[in-house]
C-alpha cells in the first residue's frame with residue numbers, strides 16, 4: 225500500500241542504520257556537525273569542567289536559554305550541577321587540544337589552561353569564541369542522557385575567533401561557501 229499521493233515520488237531508500245545499536249547510532253549521529261563548548265565552574269573551591277558537542281544555543285531567546293545533553297554515566301556533571309553558575313565557553317578553532325584536555329579522564333583538565341572566574345563562580349576559558357554565564361533551569365532524563373536547559377544571565381562574543389567544529393569525531397574549522405548567505 226502506498227502512503228503517498230501520486231504527485232510525490234516514492235523513495236526506494238531504506239532508513240537502515242540499526243537504531244538498537246548505541247554505537248551505530250552514535251556514529252551515525254556524529255554526521256551532524258556541531259560546535260563544542262566547555263562547561264566549567266568553581267565547586268568546593270576548585271575548577272570543575274567537561275566539554276559537550278550536544279550544546280545548542282538559542283533554545284530560547286526570551287528569556288535567553290541554551291541546552292546540552294549529558295551522559296547519565298558522567299561523573300563530572302553531578303558535581304558541576306551543584307555550582308551556583310556554570311560558565312559555557314564556545315571553543316575556538318585553535319582550541320582542539322584544550323577540548324581534549326577538558327574531556328580527559330586521566331589528565332588534569334585545567335593544567336596550563338588560562339581561565340577567568342566570575343564573581344558567582346562561573347569559569348570561562350580564555351581565547352574562546354563566545355561565553356555564557358548560566359544556571360540550570362531544568363534537567364530532563366532522556367534515555368541514557370539528561371537534557372539540561374540553562375538560563376543565560378550574561379554573554380559575550382569575540383568576533384575575531386572562529387568556532388571549533390566537531391564532525392565524525394574530528395575537529396574542523398568553518399569555511400563560508402560562495403553565496404552562502406541564508
Ligand SMILES: Cc1cc2nc3c(=O)[nH]c(=O)nc-3n(C[C@H](O)[C@H](O)[C@H](O)COP(=O)(O)O)c2cc1C
Pocket residue numbers: 260274275276277278279292293294295297298299300301323324326327328329390
Ligand atoms: C568532542 C567531545 C564532545 C563531547 N560531548 C559530550 C556531550 O555532549 N555530553 C556529554 O555528556 N559528554 C560529552 N563528552 C564527554 C565529556 O566531556 C567527558 O569526557 C565525559 O563526561 C567523561 O568524563 P566525566 O566522567 O568526568 O564526566 C564529549 C567529549 C568530547 C571529546
